[in-house]
Amino acid sequence: MANDPTESGAAPLTEAERDEQASQVVDRFSLWSGAAGLVPIPIVDVAAVAGVQLQMLRRLSDIYGVPFADNRGKSVITALAGAIIPASTATTTAMTFGSLIKGIPGIGTTIGALTMPVYSAGVTFVIGRVFMKHFASGGTLLDFDPPDYKEFIKTQQEKVASKFGRGKSGSAA
Helix, strand or coil: CCCCHHHHCCCCCCHHHHHHHHHHHHHHHHHHHHHHCCCCCCCHHHHHHHHHHHHHHHHHHHHHCCCCCHHHHHHHHHHHHHHHHHHCHHHHHHHHHHHHHHHCCCHHHHHHHHHHHHHHHHHHHHHHHHHHHHHHCCCCCCCCCHHHHHHHHHHHHHHHHHHCCCCCCCCCC
C-alpha cells in the first residue's frame, strides 16, 4: 500500500512521531465530533458522533499498524462508551439531554447546541486517548478490554473536565 511507509521505501515512524501523529488525529476528530454534535436532529447527532469516532479509530489503527474491521470497530467503541459513560453519570445525562432537548423548538435547540458538542468532543477525546495507549502497547481490536483502562479513562475525563473549567475541586490536571 502507498500509505504503508515500509512498503513505499520510506523510513517507518519513530514512536514519538507516531504518537504525535495519533495525538493530532485524536484532537482533529474530537473537534469533528463536537461539530457532529451540532446536528439539530435528536439521535441523528448521536449517530453522526459515532461515525466520527469510528473513522478516528480507523485512522489510529492505520497509524499503529493494527488491522481494522468496521464491525469490530463498532463493537469496541460501544464497549468503551459503556465503560466511559457509567464512569460519569453527569456526562451520560448531559449527552442524552443535549441530544433529546433539540426536539423542543427554540430554547431546546439552543440548549442542545450548547451542550452536545462539548460532551461529544470530550468523549471522543477520551476514546482516542484510550486507543492510543492500547495500540501503543501492542494491543489490537480483538484483545481490547475496557475495564483494563478504568483508571486511565478516569484520568482522561479529568483532563477534559479541567479544559472546560469543570474539574473536581481539589484535583490538579
